[in-house]
Amino acid sequence: MKERLEELQQEALKKVDQADSVQGLKDVRVEYLGKKGPITEVLRGMGKLSKEERPVIGQLANDVREHIAQAIETKQTALEDAALEKQLEEESIDVTLPARPVKVGGPHLLTSIVEEIEDLFIGMGFEIKEGPEVETDYYNFEALNLPKGHPARDMQDSFYVTEELLMRTHTSPVQARTMGAKDGSEPVKMICPGKVYRRDTDDATHSHQFTQIEGLLVDKNVRMSDLKGVLNAFAKQMFGADREIRLRPSFFPFTEPSVEMDISCKVCGGKGCSVCKGTGWIEILGGGMVHPNVLEMAGYDPKEYSGFAFGMGPERIAMLKYGVDDIRHFYTNDIRFLEQYHKA
Amino acid sequence: MLVSLNWLQEYIDVSRYSPEELAEIITKTGIEVESVEPVAEEVTGVVVGYVRSCEQHPNADKLNLCQVDVGEETLQIVCGAPNVAEGQKVPVATPGAVLPGNFKIKKTKLRGEESNGMICSLQELGVDEKDVPKEFADGIFVFPEDVEVGANAVSLLNLDDLIIELGLTPNRSDALSMAGVAYEVAAAIDGTYELAEENVKTCGEKTADHVSVVVEDSEANPYYGAFIIKDIQVGPSPLWMRNRLTAAGIRPINNVVDITNYVLMEYGQPLHAFDYDRFGSHTIVTRRAKDGEKMTTLDDQERTLKSDHLVITNGEKAHAIAGVMGGAESEVQDDTTTIILEAAFFDPSVVREASKDHGLRSESSTRFEKGVDPNRVERAGLRACELLAKYAGGTVLDGVVSHDELDRSEKQVTVNTSTINDRLGTDISNEDIADIFRRLQFNYDQNGDEFHVSVPTRRGDITIFEDMLEEVARIYGYDNLPYTLPQGASQAGGLTLEQLLKRKVKAYFEGAGLHETITYSLTHEDKAQMLVSPEVKEKSVSPVALAMPMSEDHGTLRLSMVPELLESLSYNVARKQENLAFYEVGTVFISEEEKVTKQPEEMLRASGALTGEWLSHPWQQEKKSVDFFVAKGILEGLSEQLDLPFSYEKTKLDHMHPGRTATVSVNGKVIGFVGQVHPKLQKQLGLKETYVFDVNLEVLIEEYKKEEKFQTIPRHPSVSRDIALVVDENVTAGSIEATIAEAGSPLVKDVQVFDLYQGEHLDEGKKSLAFRLLYLDPLRTLKDQEVEETHNAILEAVKSQHQAELRG
Numbered sequence A: 001m002k003e004r005l006e007e008l009q010q011e012a013l014k015k016v017d018q019a020d021s022v023q024g025l026k027d028v029r030v031e032y033l034g035k036k037g038p039i040t041e042v043l044r045g046m047g048k049l050s051k052e053e054r055p056v057i058g059q060l061a062n063d064v065r066e067h068i069a070q071a072i073e074t075k076q077t078a079l080e081d082a083a084l085e086k087q088l089e090e091e092s093i094d095v096t097l098p099a100r101p102v103k104v105g106g107p108h109l110l111t112s113i114v115e116e117i118e119d120l121f122i123g124m125g126f127e128i129k130e131g132p133e134v135e136t137d138y139y140n141f142e143a144l145n146l147p148k149g150h151p152a153r154d155m156q157d158s159f160y161v162t163e164e165l166l167m168r169t170h171t172s173p174v175q176a177r178t179m180g181a182k183d184g185s186e187p188v189k190m191i192c193p194g195k196v197y198r199r200d201t202d203d204a205t206h207s208h209q210f211t212q213i214e215g216l217l218v219d220k221n222v223r224m225s226d227l228k229g230v231l232n233a234f235a236k237q238m239f240g241a242d243r244e245i246r247l248r249p250s251f252f253p254f255t256e257p258s259v260e261m262d263i264s265c266k267v268c269g270g271k272g273c274s275v276c277k278g279t280g281w282i283e284i285l286g287g288g289m290v291h292p293n294v295l296e297m298a299g300y301d302p303k304e305y306s307g308f309a310f311g312m313g314p315e316r317i318a319m320l321k322y323g324v325d326d327i328r329h330f331y332t333n334d335i336r337f338l339e340q341y342h343k344a
Numbered sequence B: 001m002l003v004s005l006n007w008l009q010e011y012i013d014v015s016r017y018s019p020e021e022l023a024e025i026i027t028k029t030g031i032e033v034e035s036v037e038p039v040a041e042e043v044t045g046v047v048v049g050y051v052r053s054c055e056q057h058p059n060a061d062k063l064n065l066c067q068v069d070v071g072e073e074t075l076q077i078v079c080g081a082p083n084v085a086e087g088q089k090v091p092v093a094t095p096g097a098v099l100p101g102n103f104k105i106k107k108t109k110l111r112g113e114e115s116n117g118m119i120c121s122l123q124e125l126g127v128d129e130k131d132v133p134k135e136f137a138d139g140i141f142v143f144p145e146d147v148e149v150g151a152n153a154v155s156l157l158n159l160d161d162l163i164i165e166l167g168l169t170p171n172r173s174d175a176l177s178m179a180g181v182a183y184e185v186a187a188a189i190d191g192t193y194e195l196a197e198e199n200v201k202t203c204g205e206k207t208a209d210h211v212s213v214v215v216e217d218s219e220a221n222p223y224y225g226a227f228i229i230k231d232i233q234v235g236p237s238p239l240w241m242r243n244r245l246t247a248a249g250i251r252p253i254n255n256v257v258d259i260t261n262y263v264l265m266e267y268g269q270p271l272h273a274f275d276y277d278r279f280g281s282h283t284i285v286t287r288r289a290k291d292g293e294k295m296t297t298l299d300d301q302e303r304t305l306k307s308d309h310l311v312i313t314n315g316e317k318a319h320a321i322a323g324v325m326g327g328a329e330s331e332v333q334d335d336t337t338t339i340i341l342e343a344a345f346f347d348p349s350v351v352r353e354a355s356k357d358h359g360l361r362s363e364s365s366t367r368f369e370k371g372v373d374p375n376r377v378e379r380a381g382l383r384a385c386e387l388l389a390k391y392a393g394g395t396v397l398d399g400v401v402s403h404d405e406l407d408r409s410e411k412q413v414t415v416n417t418s419t420i421n422d423r424l425g426t427d428i429s430n431e432d433i434a435d436i437f438r439r440l441q442f443n444y445d446q447n448g449d450e451f452h453v454s455v456p457t458r459r460g461d462i463t464i465f466e467d468m469l470e471e472v473a474r475i476y477g478y479d480n481l482p483y484t485l486p487q488g489a490s491q492a493g494g495l496t497l498e499q500l501l502k503r504k505v506k507a508y509f510e511g512a513g514l515h516e517t518i519t520y521s522l523t524h525e526d527k528a529q530m531l532v533s534p535e536v537k538e539k540s541v542s543p544v545a546l547a548m549p550m551s552e553d554h555g556t557l558r559l560s561m562v563p564e565l566l567e568s569l570s571y572n573v574a575r576k577q578e579n580l581a582f583y584e585v586g587t588v589f590i591s592e593e594e595k596v597t598k599q600p601e602e603m604l605r606a607s608g609a610l611t612g613e614w615l616s617h618p619w620q621q622e623k624k625s626v627d628f629f630v631a632k633g634i635l636e637g638l639s640e641q642l643d644l645p646f647s648y649e650k651t652k653l654d655h656m657h658p659g660r661t662a663t664v665s666v667n668g669k670v671i672g673f674v675g676q677v678h679p680k681l682q683k684q685l686g687l688k689e690t691y692v693f694d695v696n697l698e699v700l701i702e703e704y705k706k707e708e709k710f711q712t713i714p715r716h717p718s719v720s721r722d723i724a725l726v727v728d729e730n731v732t733a734g735s736i737e738a739t740i741a742e743a744g745s746p747l748v749k750d751v752q753v754f755d756l757y758q759g760e761h762l763d764e765g766k767k768s769l770a771f772r773l774l775y776l777d778p779l780r781t782l783k784d785q786e787v788e789e790t791h792n793a794i795l796e797a798v799k800s801q802h803q804a805e806l807r808g
């Protein structure tokens, strides 16, 4: 009987090996492992065996069964894998064909710059303030030490709506409003971005509408060296750690002392070139210590409080940083321009 | 202000610095140097030549054959200038000379005659056309007789000078004179300079016997001084003076005019010379003009005056607009022999008004407008007298006849060292501060660390402590200030919820495929009122217009961003960029007044405009043009982002497609619109099908803030049921949806259209709409029976409200 079982195993394994389909395998299983199969038959004839032989043959018959079942399973997996492989091979595609496009828009270059500046100052503890674009003469001029008839009002010819209302010429009125709301006792630390308007004919370097971003810090014991420190930190982050800054005296009606800040020219590294008009420096912003009249009008005692303010033009920064050569590009919205700066 | 380096060098020694170094020092101490440029391109080999003889060229009518002595030799030169003559001293470019434009002079033959050089005009030497005196405009330049033959013509003509251009801020009008610049440079480089004393010799005759002065408005004219100079011979002024005026950008005219201009440049004090014999009286009366009074100014223009203008009259007729321009009638002419020289102080605002009204901004008005130095008015008159005696043959009469109520006192400003250091963040010593005042030539009394400073009247800009702080800081050097950070209590900076939401909305649009644009707020009156959202239109009484626009295209504030967005689409389409999706977040300006008196409401809105293909993926045959549902989809995405349901209702709006436009509402409030632009307008703009939207962002932000956020995720299963309804084709999906939502409340949480069908198997005029309903109770599992009951209620409701039938 032992021989018979071994023979059956040989036979079955051979058939498993030869099977080339799942159905074929199934047939082999039924033939050898089924209830009517030869192994069952062998087991049925075990009654004739001696007590000693019975467990040995029983064990052997089980082993043979197990062996065949195992072989069938292995073969089955192999056949399925081969079938899947074949199917997948047929599904193969040309991966170099163009993709189905995903629509991607992006921010305007000026927005990117404004938000970059906002975030730099937020990191230094400033908050963002906004205000109306149609301003009163009081907040746009008078509260900023520019009384009616002041010659410096010529510096920024403006669009009036009525005698008392105009398109704001700078975002400084937001500073005056924010200070005024504080009752002259709390510190102010703010950045105000926004659109401003001046009576200019649009050309490559002038625009009747443009963007400004200004900053203000009012507190006890604010020093001019603080202005220098804050602007230096800003410039290094915005333009690169390798850029030098320089402050030089200037004039604004709302600050005294006033400064203008230059950064070293990136094009020539400070040696002088056409971009920096040979000076090695590029003017980037204006500022100064808040004029005592401005503090006083906002309700602060200039003996106790001091502050600094500064302002810059995102268009100018964009022009310097990205080589935009015409300010009108910012407002024409040529898609080729807009897309170019989405990575900015 | 144009500063001749040669002229400055004569006042203060700056020779130890290169021009670039000097420019840098001046810039860093306070006045920005805008440029340093040579007066002319480099010229070499030009000397003074004496024209020994001048004959007509044997072979050419218009040419002359000149024998010119240039010192070492005599050269034969062919010259075509009409004004060349024997006995003249002229600039000669000798062979080997190089003229501007790298023009090299060689020996040559002209019409058979040798020509060994060139007699030059000023233009040929590189002088700007506008700076060339009239008499030499069409020919060669002729030197005065006293120059030496063979001398270097380039330096005689000051062509080797450099011009430093100063960009003066409005406060630094003290540097509108060479003396002022010299004081500034002296402080900057720690040099020495003082304006030299005038030296006038007068004759015995008294000015007061020949003229009197009456000032009617002393506030407008606190000082008026009149000098008389007789025996004047009008002619050219000396070459050096002409050179300096040219360098300063002033064209030389004749000695009298040149001298007044020269003193103006030197002292910063404008002067005026009247022809005494043409003045019409011996009394000078300064007064306010009468409204409508007329006079003819030097430029031969008849001017109509106003009562705020100040005029200089002969008691009757105006002979000058004070500080602005003289009159034609008493202008100095070639035959003038006696002049009245005016040195006056006019109120800055009076001059400013007049110069503005007449559109006349002159070297004179610019200085008066800013305020001249009260201590230099009379001195400038004396300086002019000195020069007139020396260079115009004048005899100066004794004394000045004046009206004088001028305040010449020096302002006092007290500062102390500790406050200065507190404000600057520095540690400057008393000694260093004292040294800064010495360099500025400010007198002071020191008491410990307190300084009582007398501000010289030339520095009218310094009146308070902070002004003096700036003086100290700039001379100390802004470069020397330390870098510190503010010491106050720190606050956490950050964005407000509104600002965050604004950024979130923008990021959403960009993620959805839209490009941000920025358009002008000021637009054409017609465009300002076009494509305005219904709720804005309802609120706005009249658009806000500028009082004096520069152009009609930018004269009115927008009520909608859509027209300018369409303009941007149109611009791009004209440049063959046809598939576009733009959005803008910005303000529109709403006034509820007929005539604007208050600030308009500035409403933050988000608008978009889409045209062309939305999706194009050709090799898989996928292509989709922009349509209503693309635009609506963008709004629905926004609704999802903000977790605020939007509802849509068909509407008609001017310039919009009447069948494809809807209002957008949130919580029952209309907040905007969406739809297709009217085909007529599309055509006008060269656009294909174009869709726009415009919504009020402020309301969205407000509603967002009200909403309860972060609902718990339901743990109980939801049940979904479908219904297909047959309705009349004009019943909107939205209205059925609303009915379902209402009848299904509170169990129905979501209703979605998933099929729309029209055609076969349906009656004419009918359509089938299929909805998927989501039933959910977040707190418990729903029972079949209650879902069934609600579902039946919904069916009843749609049947009764929309005559809907269940589709079999």
Ligand SMILES: [Zn+2]
Residues within 6 Å of the ligand: A265, A266, A267, A268, A269, A270, A271, A272, A273, A274, A275, A276, A277, A278, A280, A281
């Ligand atoms: Zn450079």
